[in-house]
Amino acid sequence: MYNLSPKISGLWDRLFQWLGNRSGVELEVIAHAAPAPLSELWARPDMGAVFMCGFPFSRLSPAERPQPLAAPVSLADWANGQPIYASHIVAAQGKSLTEADLATARWGWTVRDSQSGYNAPREFFATLADRPAAAQVAGPLLNPRGVIDAIHSGVIDVGAIDAYAYQLLALHEPEMIAPLRIVATTKPAPFPLLVASRLQSPDIVDALRTVLLGAHQDPEGRDILASLGLAAFAEPDVAAYEQLPARARAIDAALGTW
Known part of the structure; x- marks a missing residue:
């Protein structure tokens, strides 16, 4: 979900390798690049620690959901020290919007x-x-890179980019967002969470969760978190995710689908 460039992917690889070493759980980092559907990744029975958007997570029944591990807390001001995020509405720098x-x-x-x-x-x-x-409207554009490309090519005037994805690009690939400017920022929502397959054993899930929630207290963990623009991982508030379908229904009632 946040593999935005080879450099950023390498930082995630380092996190998951460290997580495997600290937890004693053997983790294999696999590539699942766009346009491969994320829904296929989330359905894998061997899923150990994978980012999942809160909206599809919230639409599954408790019996169908993967097991929540942890949610990131960004260092950015918009996070306010909480496991939340938003979207930046962005346009081209030269566009007088x-x-x-x-x-x-x-x-x-x-x-x-x-x-x-x-x-x-x-x-x-x-x-x-x-x-x-x-x-x-124009879509599907698949991911933030698709939104950026569509703005650059003039297909769209504005699009929404996950504020954390934008933060990662600002940290590590600033040239990618240099032609963009933030016009507005949306309401916050619960941050995409790391999940494990519901078929994983309780021992594995507990080991992974414990290491993630304590990452900010480990010297190497803090260094890895900082490289990803994160302060810590927090325990996910499942009730907060469960509010997302009602928000989506209200949007559908007001606008219909795009």
């Missing part, structure tokens, strides 16, 4: 089961004054 112009702009979206790339921008659009009955 203000927040007041967004109602008539051409929007891009990623995939329909994404909180950050689909529900968050629709929720924001629904609050705009004088918005038309239907937005001008």
